[in-house]
Amino acid sequence: MKLLLKVHHSDHDGYSEYAFLDLTPEYARTLLQSQAAFQSVRGSDRTLYRITYWDATPDWFGGPCDLRDSHHPAQPYPESWHVEDFGDPAEAFLRQHLTEQAFNRLNHGYGPHPLPEAFDLPKSLIDRTECDILDVVADGILYKSYPKHGDNQQETDSISWDLVRQAASLAPDDNPPPVLDH
Numbered sequence: 001m002k003l004l005l006k007v008h009h010s011d012h013d014g015y016s017e018y019a020f021l022d023l024t025p026e027y028a029r030t031l032l033q034s035q036a037a038f039q040s041v042r043g044s045d046r047t048l049y050r051i052t053y054w055d056a057t058p059d060w061f062g063g064p065c066d067l068r069d070s071h072h073p074a075q076p077y078p079e080s081w082h083v084e085d086f087g088d089p090a091e092a093f094l095r096q097h098l099t100e101q102a103f104n105r106l107n108h109g110y111g112p113h114p115l116p117e118a119f120d121l122p123k124s125l126i127d128r129t130e131c132d133i134l135d136v137v138a139d140g141i142l143y144k145s146y147p148k149h150g151d152n153q154q155e156t157d158s159i160s161w162d163l164v165r166q167a168a169s170l171a172p173d174d175n176p177p178p179v180l181d182h
Contacts, residue, residue: 001024001166003020005018005156007062008155016127018061021156023167032165032168038136111157112159129148131145141164
């Protein structure tokens, strides 16, 4: 199951706007093991708020071009992206793959947006990040990171345990559309 997540941060300059997560069944099952560990500790200590793991699974993107390694000005973005219409390569790319309504819902924080299995994020859009972590909390998971050489943390929308369980139950060739509770 592939998901697009909105990213939140306290400073709007120099940070990623989106994160792309390929929530494979294997990875989802690993996350469910982390949930079990959380629930086990929380059973004896109700003050537990979160468990944090090092995890750089999502690809962060939509930040300024200086966060990207792989794009070179001599290699323009594909004309089909219409970058000149949007001013931002990430937005131009997303508008090719999302309806206007889906794009607006994503940008207004309506949770993870499911993507087709064929979706692939171009390497030229991926931002460099560091100190990437996964937070496991009572109602789901979320990811945090710092843009390369940045001072303020950025974090994704959360992903519910129901959605993680749904991803974990997929067989390798299954791809039913996710059921999102918005």
